[in-house]
Amino acid sequence: MLQKFDPRNQNLKVWVKDGLYPREEAKVSVFDSSVQGGDAVWEGLRVYPEGIVCLDQHLNRLLASAKTLAFTDIPTKAEVCSAIDQTLKANGMNDDTHIRLTLTRGEKITSGMDPRLNQNGSCLIVLAEWKPLVYDNSSGIKVISSSQRRNAPQFLDSKIHHNNLLNNILAKIQANVAGKDAGLMLDERGFVAELNGSNLFVVKGEVIYTPFAHACLPGITRKTVMDLCGRHDIECIEADLSLSELYNADGVFATGTMGELTPVVEIDGRAIAKSNPLMQRVLALFKASIREYCQPLLD
Numbered sequence: 001m002l003q004k005f006d007p008r009n010q011n012l013k014v015w016v017k018d019g020l021y022p023r024e025e026a027k028v029s030v031f032d033s034s035v036q037g038g039d040a041v042w043e044g045l046r047v048y049p050e051g052i053v054c055l056d057q058h059l060n061r062l063l064a065s066a067k068t069l070a071f072t073d074i075p076t077k078a079e080v081c082s083a084i085d086q087t088l089k090a091n092g093m094n095d096d097t098h099i100r101l102t103l104t105r106g107e108k109i110t111s112g113m114d115p116r117l118n119q120n121g122s123c124l125i126v127l128a129e130w131k132p133l134v135y136d137n138s139s140g141i142k143v144i145s146s147s148q149r150r151n152a153p154q155f156l157d158s159k160i161h162h163n164n165l166l167n168n169i170l171a172k173i174q175a176n177v178a179g180k181d182a183g184l185m186l187d188e189r190g191f192v193a194e195l196n197g198s199n200l201f202v203v204k205g206e207v208i209y210t211p212f213a214h215a216c217l218p219g220i221t222r223k224t225v226m227d228l229c230g231r232h233d234i235e236c237i238e239a240d241l242s243l244s245e246l247y248n249a250d251g252v253f254a255t256g257t258m259g260e261l262t263p264v265v266e267i268d269g270r271a272i273a274k275s276n277p278l279m280q281r282v283l284a285l286f287k288a289s290i291r292e293y294c295q296p297l298l299d
């Protein structure tokens with residue numbers, strides 16, 4: 001499903017490093033490390049009137065990713081929250097909004113890979129857009145398995161939520177060429193990792209399975225689903241899952257901040273039912289509880 005331009009986003013104000021700029025002036029330098037090496041970390045946040053879904057977990061993941069990549073001058077949680085707060089207020093947003101929160105290693109004194117060339121501190125970008133859920137969660141999505149493998153820790157640790165998304169983008173291109181909605185990526189051993197931009201869950205009988213998080217992003221929506229299952233006595237297990245197990249599942253769904261919970265109705269031409277009662281129960285539980293997971297920006 002291709003997202004469309006939303007005219008409400010024409011006159012956005014975007015936070016870049018130290019203040020708010022109109023959309024057309026919101027830019028980073030050609031010396032910024034994100035331009036030179038995709039050297040940045042990011043989070044996608046969803047805004048409801050009650051607050052931001054799992055805000056603290058997102059901030060923790062952002063700061064942990066920045067620490068792993070040895071960024072310097074990392075903003076504090078309070079500073080990030082203040083920038084988000086000012087951005088949402090400047091745009092009059094408190095619902096139907098998605099924030100792309102990016103922290104780059106910052107500007108370099110001259111082009112080059114060496115992080116010692118970054119002498120101006122990191123650069124925080126808060127891009128808040130009017131963006132309803134990106135998938136039609138009633139009709140579901142169709143996916144194909146991609147020949148592009150998802151990174152595992154022996155190549156690049158999937159626990160780092162970084163901007164080097166090229167293998168996921170290649171998987172998405174394969175899905176586009178096939179006329180499908182997303183690329184299903186396997187890990188380096190051939191087990192299912194995730195879709196190119198969301199995590200996967202599989203229903204078999206009365207049990208729900210999800211791939212171990214060694215080669216997928218340990219998604220925060222994924223964690224919320226596991227938490228909800230625990231709270232409602234639904235067995236949810238991390239496992240190595242093969243494509244054949246997905247083709248023959250009773251239900252499959254994807255999870256992510258952009259689309260929340262989305263049934264997968266076809267994998268490599270094999271139809272997957274979306275009417276499974278256990279899957280529908282989890283989808284309904286998520287919808288009913290998501291606002292409980294919202295946290296206000298400033299206490």
Ligand SMILES: Cc1ncc(COP(=O)(O)O)c(C=O)c1O
Nearest residue numbers: 197198199217219220221256257
């Ligand atoms: C590759 C990938 N997998 C899964 C997800 C879903 O993660 P979350 O639930 O934290 O939004 C994302 C979102 O950023 C992603 O980029």
